[in-house]
Amino acid sequence: MKDAYVKEHIVEKYQQEYDEWESQRRAFEEGEAKQERLQNEAYEKVYTEKRDILVARLEGKMELLSGEIERILTESSIPLRKHISCKVRCSANAVLIDVQLPPVGLFPSEELVSLKNGATKTKPKTQKRMREEYACYMFSLVAYFAVKVFDVSPAIEQIAISAHAVRENKAGEEVDEYIYSGRFLRDSLCSAIVEGTDPEDLCLSVDNQCNMTKTKIFKAIQPIGVF
Known part of the structure; x- marks a missing residue:
């Protein structure tokens, strides 16, 4: 009986197992x-985006470069980067960048100094030192x-x-003020880099608005345009 049942149903069972x-x-x-x-589509999308950005950069398609410039600036490895914001506007062959600087209160107010006996200690920075470091x-x-x-x-x-x-004004109120505005030309900047020009000297050598005293106190100014 058992063998007969197996022979009768084995083909059917095999077909069921095979179908499954x-x-x-x-x-x-x-x-x-x-x-x-899906992976190929994702790769193709990334490739197309990078290709379009590269073409835009090479051909100077300014309408496509604002986002790329903002990305490059915000991803830069610079101190207090998270407290810096940038707005970028492009037109023709020019770029206008608006930079929100970190508040001066975020900068270190103490420094480590060496004593005559070889030990070190922490002491508050002078206001002069703080202003110099902020300007730098x-x-x-x-x-x-x-x-x-x-x-x-x-x-x-x-x-x-x-x-x-x-910054705080004389009344103790917080006000957002422009303290520097400058127009940079490619050729003059390249020459300054080759000559190893100090950043401050570079920024003050171009067409600029910057009312800074000898003690590095910045007074409010009106920004210049480029377009």
């Missing part, structure tokens, strides 16, 4: 094909941004960078 295996195989292959297609930071940041932006596209001929910061 075949169904699983097709489902697996369809899933793999779908995954491969600001000028270095502006010069760095100018260089980075000119690297984006050979079609960029001039850049205007305006920097502003939130």
Whole structure:
């Protein structure tokens, strides 16, 4: 009886098992094909975006470069980067950059000094030292941004960078004021880099608005344009 039952149903059972295996195989292959297609589409999208950006940079398609410039500037490895914001506007062969500087209160107010006995201790920085370091930071940041932006596209001929910061006025109120604005030309900037010009000297040698005293106190100014 048992052998007869097996012989009677073995073909049917085999076909059921085969059909189930075949169904699983097709489902697996369809899933793999779908995954491969999605990955290829993702790769193609990334490739197309990068290609379009490269073409825009080479051909100077300024309408496509604003986002790329903002990305480059915000991803730069610079101190207090998270406290810096940039707005970029492009037109013709020029770029206008508006930079929000970090508040002066975020900068270190103490420094480590060496004593005669070889020990070290922490002491507060003088106001003069704080102003000098803030000025150095600001000028270095502006010069760095100018260089980075000119690297984006050979079609960029001039850049205007305006920097502003939130400060306390005489009444103790917080006000957002521009403290530097300068227009950089590609050829003169390249020459300054070759000559190793100091960032402050570079920023003050171009067409600029900057009312800074000898003790590095910045007074509010009106930003210049480039277009």
